[in-house]
Amino acid sequence: xxxxxxxxxxxxxxxxxxxxxxxxxxxxxxxxxxxxxxxxxxxxxxxxxxxxxxxxxxxxxxxxxxxxxxxxxxxxxxxxxxxxxxxxxxxxxxxxxxxxxxxxxxxxxxxxxxxxxxxxxxxxxxxxxxxxxxxxxxxxxxxxxxxxxxxxxxxxxxxxxxxxxxxxxxxxxxxxxxxxxxxxxxxxxxxxxxxxxxxxxxxxxxxxxxxxxxxxxxxxxxxxxxxxxxxxxxxxxxxxxxxxxxxxxxxxxxxxxxxxxxxxxxxxxx
Amino acid sequence: xxxxxxxxxxxxxxxxxxxxxxxxxxxxxxxxxxxxxxxxxxxxxxxxxxxxxxxxxxxxxxxxxxxxxxxxxxxxxxxxxxxxxxxxxxxxxxxxxxxxxxxxxxxxxxxxxxxxxxxxxxxxxxxxxxxxxxxxxxxxxxxxxxxxxxxxxxxxxxxxxxxxxxxxxxxxxxxxxxxxxxxxxxxxxxxx
Numbered sequence: 001x002x003x004x005x006x007x008x009x010x011x012x013x014x015x016x017x018x019x020x021x022x023x024x025x026x027x028x029x030x031x032x033x034x035x036x037x038x039x040x041x042x043x044x045x046x047x048x049x050x051x052x053x054x055x056x057x058x059x060x061x062x063x064x065x066x067x068x069x070x071x072x073x074x075x076x077x078x079x080x081x082x083x084x085x086x087x088x089x090x091x092x093x094x095x096x097x098x099x100x101x102x103x104x105x106x107x108x109x110x111x112x113x114x115x116x117x118x119x120x121x122x123x124x125x126x127x128x129x130x131x132x133x134x135x136x137x138x139x140x141x142x143x144x145x146x147x148x149x150x151x152x153x154x155x156x157x158x159x160x161x162x163x164x165x166x167x168x169x170x171x172x173x174x175x176x177x178x179x180x181x182x183x184x185x186x187x188x189x190x191x192x193x194x195x196x197x198x199x200x201x202x203x204x205x206x207x208x209x210x211x212x213x214x215x216x217x218x219x220x221x222x223x224x225x226x227x228x229x230x231x232x233x234x235x236x237x238x239x240x241x242x243x244x245x246x247x248x249x250x251x252x253x254x255x256x257x258x259x260x261x262x263x264x265x266x267x268x269x270x
Numbered sequence: 271x272x273x274x275x276x277x278x279x280x281x282x283x284x285x286x287x288x289x290x291x292x293x294x295x296x297x298x299x300x301x302x303x304x305x306x307x308x309x310x311x312x313x314x315x316x317x318x319x320x321x322x323x324x325x326x327x328x329x330x331x332x333x334x335x336x337x338x339x340x341x342x343x344x345x346x347x348x349x350x351x352x353x354x355x356x357x358x359x360x361x362x363x364x365x366x367x368x369x370x371x372x373x374x375x376x377x378x379x380x381x382x383x384x385x386x387x388x389x390x391x392x393x394x395x396x397x398x399x400x401x402x403x404x405x406x407x408x409x410x411x412x413x414x415x416x417x418x419x420x421x422x423x424x425x426x427x428x429x430x431x432x433x434x435x436x437x438x439x440x441x442x443x444x445x446x447x448x449x450x451x452x453x454x455x456x457x458x459x460x461x462x
Contacts, residue, residue, distance in 0.1 A: 029353060215363060
């Protein structure tokens with residue numbers, strides 16, 4: 001098993017060579033993912049992996065796609081969505097034009113969940129949802145909106161618990177073992193590549209969701225990313241994090257108010 | 271002090287076994303006890319509350335980036351893998367299920383072994399799957415102490431059996447023997 005020092009050296013050279021910065025990721029998780037990649041591709045030493053990655057851009061591309069993908073589901077943590085409906089929607093409705101950023105949108109399940117929520121609240125038509133991720137392949141999956149049918153039971157249960165107002169099956173058609181989500185949901189979604197570790201703010205938003213992404217970062221990077229969100233929110237804009245994530249260790253913790261402590265929804269103080 | 275932390279992995283039948291062990295830990299116990307118990311993904315703090323009733327030490331869900339402190343019992347949160355970082359803090363991940371589980375015992379054990387090396391005690395208790403077997407092998411490989419609950423006593427023997435089958439378990443103990451061993455280690459650290 002490779003040790004941490006070697007991993008750090010590898011991450012440094014990746015940063016130097018390709019501009020992808022993983023040096024501020026939580027070490028234990030990135031190491032597990034690298035181990036997993038090596039196992040999958042039968043690469044037996046970190047040196048061999050390093051050589052391969054730095055020499056062969058195609059392998060590097062594959063590495064990025066496999067090491068950065070996050071697992072997600074529709075209406076994950078239904079109570080979070082319930083709280084969005086209860087605490088945030090009314091405030092969003094006061095804006096003539098609503099911009100939402102879903103940072104680290106991965107394969108898109110959460111993006112469509114938010115789109116469905118906004119649609120049911122009558123806000124989707126005047127909203128744009130920016131869904132960004134570092135991982136192009138995940139973004140492509142998100143863009144297509146095609147998911148495995150065997151997940152639908154869980155998603156339907158989540159949707160119902162989240163306070164959904166319709167029948168979940170209204171939002172997809174199934175064919176063989178896959179479902180295609182209602183294409184009209186996509187009309188107000190913009191998918192694009194954004195790397196939280198290095199890229200800057202690109203707009204001003206009323207709502208930013210970044211759930212279960214910060215857990216992969218170390219405290220310095222968490223702090224930087226929270227700063228980025230702070231700068232990207234309008235006054236009184238909302239920030240939703242994963243239910244184990246907090247602002248506790250960040251410089252901006254006093255500049256956000258808790259809207260729902262348990263569901264980790266915050267509001268930028270004006 | 272020879273050991274710095276204890277990790278425990280437990281699945282089906284876990285509540286009874288854990289209550290039994292945690293009840294026996296003395297108030298001055300100095301090591302952190304880090305536990306992955308397989309649990310429903312949307313269950314929130316019930317397990318901690320139940321175990322706290324039995325335990326003199328503080329029982330809490332491990333928080334993301336929390337510094338690991340001695341004399342505290344940490345539980346992996348529902349729906350997340352719990353990982354130990356080299357700087358003695360926790361991180362969480364939503365990576366895919368490992369051995370059909372999240373939290374997975376292997377994930378905790380392997381990262382803890384990496385962080386604590388030979389200053390770690392790993393314990394596998396009752397359970398109906400094979401999670402933790404690879405983790406126990408990693409702990410042993412790094413020089414830590416490894417214990418499995420006696421399958422004859424375990425409510426569900428599959429998990430301790432799988433750990434034992436790796437050849438990396440040093441001690442096959444009943445719950446009573448596990449309690450004695452842990453309190454002994456607690457006392458030793460107290461006297462230093």
